[in-house]
Amino acid sequence: MILQGNRVALPSVPVVHKQFEAHTEATPDAVAVFCGGHRVTYAELNAKANQFARFLVGRGHGRGAKVGVCLDYSIDMVVAILGTLKAGSAYVPLDPSYPAARLELLLRQIPDALVVASRATVGLVESEAVEVISFEQLSDHLADLPVTGPEVPVTGDDVCYAVFTSGSTGTPKLTGVRHEGWFNLLNWLMREYRLHRGSNNLVVSAFGFDLSQRSLMMPLFCGATQYLMASRNFDVAMAYRMLTQHEIRTVHCASSTLYLLVDWETARGGEALTRLDYVLFGGEPLKFERILGWARREGNTCTLLHQYGVAECTDVATSYDLADYRSDEHDIAPVGRPAYNTEIHILDERMRAVGAGECGEICISGTSVGVGYLNDTGPESERFTTVVVDGAPRRLYRTGDRGYVSQAGELVVLGRMDAQVKVRGMRIDPTDIERALGRLAGVREAAVVTSHTDSGESELVAFVVPAGDDLAENDVRPRLLETLPRNMVPARFINIPRIPLSPHGKVDRAALVDAFRNQYTRSGTTA
């Protein structure tokens, strides 16, 4: 079974910042970014990004290099991103909401990178592993540089950004994507959904997330205004206030953030969310009943786009307009049809196409397939392979997700084929957490599974085998928070005498999920 996205020709040099530069020519005085009361026009932003690009090229961090960006959402962050792209370098988001120990682990994966920080974040990336510069200290030097671009000959095959995802070896994987793939994604969304100069966007997701890269660039690709929250952590009250006060038309987010926004609006009787043009969301199974009442509200003109994709293939691979969804006919909301120049294959374990409606592994080929992992990730890189489409070889990525194609020709995602889990839109390998737990004093062994709360969110549950006395939750959790991002720290910790194994000697995760349900209902016996 194969789903083929429309074939749409791209410009001969499909690089993302050229599109931004074209808007700078056309509408130099339009507002490009608004953050915390500060604003910058397209012309001003372009000039600052050119200066930063010249600085990078001058320092030898031009084409083919990597620039770590550890900044809070700000105009400076957008300058750093665009400047990096103009220099022909790839930016690597380093989320300042992560603990310093986690950031150190990430920095060790990019030893040749230059890291840009600010006064507020530099303390998080003090590392022997890389060179770190503070943006504020640079500003005088940057101001002396010419405001014209360094004219680096960037091509569609150059890496534009690379994001970290959790890996099974305990080492985060650094996934690189190409300019052409990112251009293709932004061009597809812009044309398919008729985004334009008025399609102002509010970023509501954490910087480390792959969807944030698209959310950050989408309005600049369309000539619209980017609204950023001056907040390190997602602030629903602030987000909702900005939606109310500004002409914002689009939001890109994980399903769990959509629930938060919908709950906030529903509890307070507002209309800002219903007046949006689009919410583009996905990343975890949709609990449609969580938003049904809001979605069917009279006067709600917001189109919900339910999307699917993986970081390895430039974020979004398919999109579906939920207005077409009848929850009484299908249990699971589809994720729709592929992006331009992208194919979805459903393959069996021997890499053969399955029949119509049959279940298999979701594989992605086409323009959106990224360059793979930029750090050593062992066998995981074998997920990238090659297939023949229309007589020509195409790179293909095996996602490890299970799914099928419905009679209407829409992709439906069923879940993972391995132990990886999705929590608040972030794909997490439980072994990553298990290793962090195993390193803690007093923990002999650990296994992590997900469970669903009554309100539909998935949460992580850790089973720990104590080395001595039972471990207390309020002892384990703070120690884990020092090494893992918050969304990787389990919601529950349960002491057990041993980890149950399947007949094949693997962790029996199904038994643990059952054990959790029993334990949970009995309550009071958790750590």
Add this chain to the structure above:
Amino acid sequence: MIADKVRTIWCRELQRDDISVDDDFFALGGQSVIMARIQGAFIEELGVEVPIDQMFLNPTVASISEYIESLDVVIR
């Protein structure tokens, strides 16, 4: 006092009654969804919008209450 009202809100949203004013929100199992609900409760019940970043910087009942007092607004 503000700390009493804040503690009542925390106990309700975290669904436990054994919270002391110096307990850490995250050590208690607090997550972003619960934090958003507490933020909402502060607005509705105390009449003050506390930025989420401040709730991260002040993760105990004692410290966030002190922050709210420092805002010098009339608490309901």
